[in-house]
Amino acid sequence: MLAYAQHVSEERYTARFAPAAKADGQPERGFESSLELMGIKLPVARNEEIYGQDEPADYVYKVLKGSVRTHKLLDDGRRQVGAFYLPGDIFGLEAGLNHRFSAEAISDTVVLAIKRSTLTALAQTDAVVARELWLMTARELDHVQDQMILLGRSSAKERVASFLIEMADRSKDRTEFDLPMSRQDIADYLGLTIETVSRTFSSMERKAQIELLTSRKVRLRNRAALRCPH
Amino acid sequence: MLAYAQHVSEERYTARFAPAAKADGQPERGFESSLELMGIKLPVARNEEIYGQDEPADYVYKVLKGSVRTHKLLDDGRRQVGAFYLPGDIFGLEAGLNHRFSAEAISDTVVLAIKRSTLTALAQTDAVVARELWLMTARELDHVQDQMILLGRSSAKERVASFLIEMADRSKDRTEFDLPMSRQDIADYLGLTIETVSRTFSSMERKAQIELLTSRKVRLRNRAALRCPH
DNA sequence: CGTCATTTTGAAGACTGTCAACGCGCGTGG
């Protein structure tokens, strides 16, 4: 990964981080937008690893195209997917030294890799950057805490419904959208088996709560009914 | 809560934050120790609320004595306990404006309440403080991510075992320790029912993996066997 | 058109939840 990053380093942008700099009359850029000026574009093939669990967290990534999953593997092969990242999302930011999850491309993907040292160096002198890094970790925490409730206290139907609504709300259309990930990925994200996920999809379709245009393309037909536990 | 905090404000310490100040020859104090110089001591009775879900997060807390649980309530009464905090632990730190969980004293407790604005103001000029705040949130994130795996991919036995080992490792003795929380609290922490928690305790005791001195006092007899799934 | 990965469906069984009753410890009050 890193070797490759250096290989394509001719793509490196040279602009410096400048949140309030808008001398060119462009609309002011937020922190996340200005990240794009510090990174290296990196194509990643489907199922290729971007970083591994417990590896040094030297880079932070932003999805430009495609999609990414993070996961942890247990000794006996059980897998927990931590999150899915879609274009625009940032992942791989750690306050500590190492990554706690692995990250892989779900489909053919392009990510922007930003040196973490660049960010932490900026944070040394710029309190706005420091706060922004903190906020990113806090947002991740919020999401994981919601996921915790889902895993601890919800039925299969509720988990799948929550997942579909989350994906819908992250899509353009908010009603009809593609699922880049497999049923196995969804199962490992929701703490279910692939069979239960599939059966739940089928049951929702029979009840006209969703429509499966293809197995990877969903349309929500009744959000309210999706929310109800059965 | 806040009214009471003001009521006891005569207990306020006046020392300023000074991580590297050790003019008195004392060993250097870490960030968390110096927090104690900025807070107000606050006694909280058993089951009393310290803050509520979605309330403004104006204070950060440190447990001085007793124990605290955080939790979220779902509309239908289901409850997810987020974490337990023991003496020395810090809780209630948010990057955003509001608390995402409620916090209550499990037993009669004394906490130290520190104004969040004090910390964020310090972080404006001191990158060390800013980094420390970020690290605290990151540690919380690590714990919740582990909890997520537990809730998503583990059996009742594994959840209870993991909980007991966590509690043991946080205790002085690391073998024999008190459980300040009820079976219901444990169940809501592990995503189980109170009956399943109780049965699992009993089963572990029959297998001589633990010993229940009282229902709230546990001794680990075989850590290795606890780790195994059945 | 055949192959392979992925998804769906079916049947049986395990685990945990639900409902109910009982036991235990402790404080209060007779």
Add this chain to the structure above:
DNA sequence: CCACGCGCGTTGACAGTCTTCAAAATGACG
């Protein structure tokens, strides 16, 4: 001093959900 009530914990029987194991269907791709 003992009886009672109450909160909390334990145990039992049964039901339901989800998993497991197995096989068929679907779809992408050469």
